[in-house]
Amino acid sequence: MAFWVLMLILVLMFVVFFGFIVKKKPIKKLLLSYVGILVGYFLFVDFACGPNSHDVKIMKPQAKAIADYVVKNGVPKSLKNIPDLPYELVECKHKQKNLEICILYVNNREYKARIYVLGSVNINMYSKQTNTGFRYRLENNNSNNEWIIVENAISYSNKSSGICRTFRQ
Numbered sequence: 001m002a003f004w005v006l007m008l009i010l011v012l013m014f015v016v017f018f019g020f021i022v023k024k025k026p027i028k029k030l031l032l033s034y035v036g037i038l039v040g041y042f043l044f045v046d047f048a049c050g051p052n053s054h055d056v057k058i059m060k061p062q063a064k065a066i067a068d069y070v071v072k073n074g075v076p077k078s079l080k081n082i083p084d085l086p087y088e089l090v091e092c093k094h095k096q097k098n099l100e101i102c103i104l105y106v107n108n109r110e111y112k113a114r115i116y117v118l119g120s121v122n123i124n125m126y127s128k129q130t131n132t133g134f135r136y137r138l139e140n141n142n143s144n145n146e147w148i149i150v151e152n153a154i155s156y157s158n159k160s161s162g163i164c165r166t167f168r169q
Helices: 002-023 026-049 053-073 162-167
Strands: 090-096 099-106 109-118 120-127 132-141 146-157
Touching: 002 026, 053 109, 053 120, 053 132, 053 146
Parallel strands: none
Antiparallel strands: 090 099, 099 109, 109 120, 120 132, 132 146
């Protein structure tokens, strides 16, 4: 719904700017109008297709707490064994020997926490409702067998419908 409202606003801005430009000095104002519309369009696309900021605020402290635990104590046998997480993990299941997926519920939304250990440790959080994800990647420092964070707090979006479809490859 919000997508169509914002698209309607952009179209109306274009019509108003174009009508104003035709009556006045057309070259400079036309160029400025097109630049303004393009900037507005790309800001809208960034807002509509980017990661959901509300979900990132929930996933970031959870993923950071898991990553910090791995750095200090090593990889746990289960994510449920990690004390003092910001949100409680439920339904933790090992899908494979090196993959565990847990679920957490916050404000009636479901998030999946995933830890995958194979050479490196990948910690992923994901919300299927908003197609927003968050990840950390840790690698083993071979000299003293400690984990170090190599990808720090990366949020992403997998939205692929509407306007976001054209930006996927």
